[in-house]
Amino acid sequence: MSSGAPVRMPRLNIDRRTQLIEATIDVIYKDGLSRLTLAKVAQQARLSTSIVNFYFKTKEQLLLETLNAVSQEYEAAVDQVFAQSPDPTRTLRALVDAMLDPVLCTPARAAVWFAFMGESQARGDYIGAVRIRELAIRQRVETLFTTLFQEAGDTKANLGHAAPLARAFDALIDSVWEQSMLEPDTIDLAAAKKTCLDYLQSVLPLGLDMSDGSDQDASIPIAESAGTGMLSAWAYTSNALHELEMSELFRREWMLAGHLSDVSKQGDYLTLEVGSERVLVVRDDKETLRAFHNVCRHRGSRVVPKSQGNCGHVMRCPFHGWTYSLDGRLKSVPRLQTFESLEVSEHGLVPLELEVWQGLIFIRFESGGEPVAKLLHAIEERVASYRLADMVSLGEASVSEVGYNWKFFHDVDNEGYHVPSAHPALQELYGRSYRDDFIGDIPVSTGTVDDQPASAWSVARYKSLLPDMAHLPKEARRLWLYFGIFPNAIIYFYPEKAGYYMSLPCGPDQTRVVSREYGLPSNSREIRAAQYLSGRIDTLTGREDDALVRWLQEAAGTSVFPLNNLADIEAGVLQFHQRLKEKIPVMNCRHAPTAESMMDLNDRLKASAAG
Ligand code: FES
Ligand SMILES: [Fe+2]
Incomplete structure (x- = not known):
């Protein structure tokens, strides 16, 4: 038909x-x-x-x-x-x-x-x-x-x-x-008709002609310059799309939760919040790592309260004291006899999928799709020599709340075209050799620390202090290496440490950025100095990027948000957008579909792409 x-x-x-x-x-x-x-x-x-x-x-x-x-x-x-x-x-x-x-x-x-x-x-x-x-x-x-x-x-x-x-x-x-x-x-044909009209309104260059009094939502913006390559401005400001991203992407893709060394002993736990979901990862008494919703089965309190800690032999809910064993089973309920019919064996914590890759812990809310090992197989060999799984945490996670859409964070991060102009210290560090590439569909960026003089103090000191890390192959001993892990994380490897940073959307223009770093156990003062100096360089770079991302968010609210002006060396931006559009096809729309039809339209577009 x-x-x-x-x-x-x-x-x-x-x-x-x-x-x-x-x-x-x-x-x-x-x-x-x-x-x-x-x-x-x-x-x-x-x-x-x-x-x-x-x-x-x-x-x-x-x-x-x-x-x-x-x-x-x-x-x-x-x-x-x-x-x-x-x-x-x-x-x-x-x-x-x-x-x-x-x-x-x-x-x-x-x-x-x-x-x-x-x-x-x-x-x-x-x-x-x-x-x-x-x-x-x-x-x-x-x-x-x-x-x-x-x-x-x-x-x-x-x-x-x-x-x-x-x-x-x-x-x-x-x-x-x-x-x-x-x-x-x-079937509701009137609603379906509205979805179809919304689609036309959203994808046609000048929207639909409403001049004859159609009942279409007149608030839908019509912008002549919108294109279909990059995401349109509405994708960075829409509440309805934010909801869809949480259900279609963040609940379905693997989320990075931490590293083995964060939960190395029995009873160690760490927590993660993704949208409205709360997660806890705990090491049980058989040394098995487990992930659960951090939601007490009694009335919903957090079971473990902090971002990281040790809960001993059991997890005890701070609200009324329900106690769970480390494998998630409900173990004891104070004054159990006062509950009319509470089946203790049926009220364990709700488990989540968990997978460890190279020492990094990933969790997933919904089953289906490939395991992490398969998704990241293409870079496994490339990172093996860093021995990430043997590393230990170099400090607590850094968490900051920022006032922009999570995708803009990655739009800035996904290309190095801006490095010479926006990051003078990074440019001095490795700018002459910096390049963006892909291994399969995984974006990879590299820059080799050169021995040219540098005016930035941290860079000059780092260049001179960076020790020769003998466990790494020669070509990696002065290399800064980054991998984009779709949809929201970046893992990086420097000669003296590794780490990750990731974005967690809290709203269309609110994002939590979490980062943490790890290193091989060592007493070397040179290594610690290099770790400190690279941290300073990263802090500086982060501040510079933060301003750029904020300006992009502002631009999405202007009437002249530009599109499709990407250089070849910004291919990472387009690839990110294309992957997003594959997962959430409604993002192909030039103009925002109405909030009511967003989900229906997306479902239909997904079904038609699959069929
Ligand atoms: S909410 Fe956890 S014991 Fe009541
Ligand atoms: Fe940057």
Whole structure:
């Protein structure tokens, strides 16, 4: 099925053929194509089998005529819409109206359409009726999109997006038809229509033409310069998108929680907060690391209170004293007899998935997707010599709350084009050799500390004090190496230490930035001096980046947020955006969909991308 919907055929009482075709549609809906018989059609039409045989000699003839009738309805509806107005936006809106007309987009017609679509792979006579018409209609919709992109004076690069966006529109309509067949009792065609109009409003260069009093939300911003390469400004300010990011990304992807050395002894724990979720990681009495929601099963208190600590042999909730063993089982409940029927064995802490990679601890809220080991396999060899798993914490985690969107934090971090201009100390440290690259889909950045004189004190001292770390291969002994771990973390390796930093969104313009560093156990004063000096350089760099990110956040609120001006050496920014769009396709929209339709639209776009 494609962009078009059937119009109602005239239903003349005396038109037996039409009556039988309608009965056929109903039987296909109820029993499926393969179980249809002429007798069932006769029964449905309340006619005798001999009358059916009089009009249709075979079942095949009846099916083919039914398909042609539905297909012609469909095509006629599209023709009618295109004949109404030469204006492409009006035509698109009218198409939505026609295709999702509740009289026409019926479960029965949808079932017929999909049944024949399925069969058409194997049947040449069906292909003519189903696929050729579908392609012809799709072509007309693509032409409308291309015209609108051209009329908006879009760049050549953006013109290339017209066809895929048109196909997504097509798929969106299909998804409503499919839902109408599968969920006939709950489908809300008015809401689905709004989702489709929202989609058009969001992806068309100049939005939808609302001048004739449509009920579309007039607050949707229309910006001429928005593009489809980088994320649009709304993606950094939308509350509804923030919610979607938390559910689609941060609950589903692996989150970095810490390092083995943070929880090295029995009863050691650390905690992490991701959006509204609270996590605890604890080492149990069998030395196994476990992760749980840090939510007491009684009334929801935090079970362990601090960001890191040791809870001894049990975890005791500070509120009423419920006590959990280190493997999460509920062990004791004060005054248990006062609960009417509390099943202690069923009230253990709720576990989370946990995986350790190279000493780093990752947790995940929802199962599914690849293990960390597979996702990071491509860089495993590259980092092996650093012996990250043997390292120990060099101090507490650093946590700061910042007033910008988490993606801007990574937009700045994902390219080194700004290093010469924005980071004079880093430029002196390794700027001459700095480069960004990818290993598979993992962004990797490298800079080799040179021996040129430096004016920044920390840099000059670091260059002269950095010891030769014999356990590293020669080429790594003066290398600063960073890997981007999608979606929100960076792990880095310097000769004298390693560490991570990551962003945790708290709202569309609020982010918590957490960082922590680790080193191999050592008493060397040179190594400690180098660790201190690289920390100073990083602090300086962080402050400089902080200002840049804030300015980007400000820019998202201006009326001239620029897009798609990336140099080749900023490819990391675009790759990050593309990965985000794959996970949350609604981010492809140029303009913000309405908050109410954001999730529905995203689900439909995801389903159409998968199908
Ligand atoms: S909330 Fe934990 S014991 Fe009551
Ligand atoms: Fe930077």
